[in-house]
Amino acid sequence: MSPRGQAVGVGGEVSQLSACRDASAMPQPPASADVEAMTEHGRYQDLSQFKVPAGFRGRPGWYVQLWWVVQALLFRPSPQIAYGWRRMLLRWFGAQVGVGAIIRPTVRVTYPWKVAIGDHAWIGDEVTLYSLGEIDIGAHSVVSQKSYICAGDHDYQSVEFAIRGRPVRIGTQVWIASDVFVAPGVTIADGVVVGARSTVLRSLQKGFVYVGNPARPVKSRNVGELRSA
Ligand SMILES: CC(C)(COP(=O)(O)OP(=O)(O)OC[C@H]1O[C@@H](n2cnc3c(N)ncnc32)[C@H](O)[C@@H]1OP(=O)(O)O)[C@@H](O)C(=O)NCCC(=O)NCCS
Numbered sequence: 357m358s359p360r361g362q363a364v365g366v367g368g369e370v371s372q373l374s375a376c377r378d379a380s381a382m383p384q385p386p387a388s389a390d391v392e393a394m395t396e397h398g399r400y401q402d403l404s405q406f407k408v409p410a411g412f413r414g415r416p417g418w419y420v421q422l423w424w425v426v427q428a429l430l431f432r433p434s435p436q437i438a439y440g441w442r443r444m445l446l447r448w449f450g451a452q453v454g455v456g457a458i459i460r461p462t463v464r465v466t467y468p469w470k471v472a473i474g475d476h477a478w479i480g481d482e483v484t485l486y487s488l489g490e491i492d493i494g495a496h497s498v499v500s501q502k503s504y505i506c507a508g509d510h511d512y513q514s515v516e517f518a519i520r521g522r523p524v525r526i527g528t529q530v531w532i533a534s535d536v537f538v539a540p541g542v543t544i545a546d547g548v549v550v551g552a553r554s555t556v557l558r559s560l561q562k563g564f565v566y567v568g569n570p571a572r573p574v575k576s577r578n579v580g581e582l583r584s585a
Contacts (some may be wrong), residue, residue, distance in 0.1 A: 357565060370434075397434055405516040412519065415450075422571030423449050423468060434461050446471070454495060470507070470521075488539065494528030499550075502535040509540045527562070549577055 413420055431445050442461065443453045450469030453459070456476040462482050465471055470487040473479065476493030481501045485491050488508025493499060505526075511518040522540035526532070530544055533552040538544070543559040550556060552569035552585075562565055564573040 372406060399515060401517040402515050403517060405518075407516070408519060412521065414467060420467070422585040427465065432461050446473075460506070480534075488519065490523040491526075492523070493526045494530065494546065496497070496528055497526055497532075499526070499532045500534045500536075503532050504536075505538045506540055547577055 358474060362449055371536075424443060426449070431442055434441050437566035438461075439458055441514045442459050442463075443457055446453050446465065446468045448457070451465070452472040454473060454475030454477065458471070458478040458535075460479060460481045460483070461480045462484065465485045466487045468487070471485055472488045472490070472492045474497065476496050477493050479485070479493070480499060480503070483499050483502065484504045486504065486506045486508060491505055491507050492517075493505075499505065502585060505524050507524045508519065508521045511520060514533065520540070524538055525541065525543040525547050526538075526566045527548065527569035529547050531549045532544070533554075534537065535552060536550050536556065537551045537554075538550075538556045542556055544550070544556065545562035547563050548560045550560070550571055551564040551565065553569075554567050556566070556569040557570045561573075563577050565575045565577050566572060567574050
């Protein structure tokens with residue numbers, strides 16, 4: 357169904373996709389009669405069955421709400437230079453925040469108690485740390501503006517659309533440039549650079565510069581060579 361409630365067919369979209377891609381590589385859709393029956397009976401996803409599992413958030417509901425209020429009233433309106441204040445608020449709510457970490461006021465943190473930010477790491481404006489699962493950001497790493505670190509998703513193969521936390525680990529001395537999406541379950545090794553507007557769907561290996569969607573290595577990062585150049 358579309359957002360307005362009309363049924364959305366697949367024929368046009370599939371034929372356009374087939375024109376762009378090798379048809380033999382495309383998964384085959386179910387027969388159209390099956391699709392109709394499954395959709396009719398709520399067989400893809402039935403959100404009336406959705407439940408957040410007990411203990412999933414890691415804190416009681418009232419505590420989660422308290423964090424939202426603190427984030428809205430004390431964290432976000434704080435002056436940019438009040439880095440110590442924001443580090444303290446996050447620590448009060450269970451985050452591990454290292455010394456000298458620079459966290460901008462517009463950063464959004466879903467559950468601080470599932471977040472660890474290393475010494476001297478920088479978290480830029482409008483970054484979202486969607487910490488349904490744990491998010492670790494190593495020392496001296498940078499997450500630049502508007503990046504979205506996504507540590508959770510839904511099991512779309514379950515009718516109840518089960519929610520899952522999947523940790524994201526970002527090593528030390530990493531630079532994630534602007535507007536990067538990092539997918540649930542990904543590990544980014546030490547020293548990696550991820551170019552602006554990239555999409556990281558798989559774990560990335562140490563010492564490379566990755567760009568694109570999905571992110572692929574384009575060059576090695578060799579600071580020693582750059583310095584002596
Ligand atoms: C990733 C980055 C650091 C690489 O810089 P660089 O070492 O000068 O890389 P190059 O310009 O030599 O690019 C190497 C290749 O990757 C491509 N590329 C570089 N950045 C890319 C990006 N973000 N997305 C897609 N492709 C990219 C280039 O087009 C080039 O491809 P080619 O060899 O086919 O021409 C830079 O492109 C980038 O994304 N900077 C982030 C800027 C930013 O976010 N600033 C705000 C936060 S402070």
